[in-house]
Amino acid sequence: MIGxxxxxxxxxxxxxxxxxxxxxxxxxxxxxxxxxxxxxxSKIDRNGxxxxxxxxxxxxxxxxxTRTFKPLFSRSLFAxxxxxxxxxxxxxxxxxxxxxxxEIDTDPSGYGNDVRxxxxxxVRILQASPSRIRLRVDWAEITKPNAAYYGIGRTDLxxxxxxxxxxxxxxxxxxxxxxxxxxxxxxxxxxxxxxxIVHLRQEPS
Numbered sequence: 001m002i003g004x005x006x007x008x009x010x011x012x013x014x015x016x017x018x019x020x021x022x023x024x025x026x027x028x029x030x031x032x033x034x035x036x037x038x039x040x041x042s043k044i045d046r047n048g049x050x051x052x053x054x055x056x057x058x059x060x061x062x063x064x065x066t067r068t069f070k071p072l073f074s075r076s077l078f079a080x081x082x083x084x085x086x087x088x089x090x091x092x093x094x095x096x097x098x099x100x101x102x103e104i105d106t107d108p109s110g111y112g113n114d115v116r117x118x119x120x121x122x123v124r125i126l127q128a129s130p131s132r133i134r135l136r137v138d139w140a141e142i143t144k145p146n147a148a149y150y151g152i153g154r155t156d157l158x159x160x161x162x163x164x165x166x167x168x169x170x171x172x173x174x175x176x177x178x179x180x181x182x183x184x185x186x187x188x189x190x191x192x193x194x195x196x197i198v199h200l201r202q203e204p205s
Contacts (some may be wrong), residue, residue: 006109006160009075013064013128013129013130013135014125014128014130018161018166019129021165021166022060022125022133022135022149022159022166025072025159025166025167025168026119026123026135026137026157028071028072028185029072029098029157029168030098030117030119030137030139032068032098033116034096034104034113034115035113036064037092037096037098038093038095038096039061039081039084039085039093039094040055040093041060041061041064041065041068042054042055043113044113053070058086058087061085061086061087062086065082065085065086066112069081069085072168072171073167073168073169074160074162074167075162075167076169077167077168077169077200077201078172080201081094087129091111092170094200095198095200097155097171097173097198097200098117098137098139098155098171098173099117099139099141099151099153099155099173099175100151100153100155100173100175100196100198101141101151103152111134114143114144115141115142115143115150116141116142116143116144117139117140117141117142118139118140118142119137119138120138120139120140120152120181121138121181122135123135123137124136126156126188127188130161131160131161132158132159132160132169133158133159133166134156134157134158134160135153135156135157135159136154136156137155137156137157138152138153138154138181138184139152139153139154139155140152140153149174149178150176151175151177152175152176152177152179152181153173153174153175153176153184154173154174154175154181154184154191155171155173155174156171156172156173156174156188156191157170157171157173158170170199170200170201171193171198171199171200172191172192172197172198172199172200173197173198174191174194174196174198176199
């Protein structure tokens with residue numbers, strides 16, 4: 001489902017190995033289920049509570065968080081999100097910054113348990129230096145058995161290079177119920193200032 005070949009807006013000082021590793025990181029991130037990407041690590045019932053009772057165990061949350069996000073997040077972001085994802089028995093989880101959907105965790109249908117994300121356009125690198133890049137991911141939400149898009153949007157991921165590996169350090173996301181990806185075509189400064197934009201590092205941690 002996930003296609004992810006990077007297209008460079010302006011030629012950056014990146015090698016082919018960099019591009020391959022960046023593609024792999026983005027694919028792995030967007031392949032996560034919503035419950036995992038939001039640090040719930042369980043499907044949610046109609047009352048918003050985890051179905052899997054193991055989630056109440058800190059050791060279980062610690063193992064799930066480390067297994068899911070250690071290969072994806074920078075050291076700084078991994079530490080910043082640790083409290084809300086692991087914390088105590090009432091850990092609230094983390095916003096799924098891959099998408100923009102204020103109802104995904106509260107809709108009575110529980111579609112957030114089964115939603116999948118599809119990358120709909122080649123991933124574009126917007127800014128790049130040898131140690132930091134910003135790239136654009138155009139995505140759509142798909143819910144089974146309905147193949148139609150439930151929502152669409154753009155997420156800009158910030159990746160940093162640590163020990164030779166490109167890892168996610170921040171994310172900005174905005175979306176809409178329908179339309180074409182071109183509605184999200186705008187300069188970075190305008191995108192970051194969109195009312196209602198999701199900014200991962202501004203979320204409580």
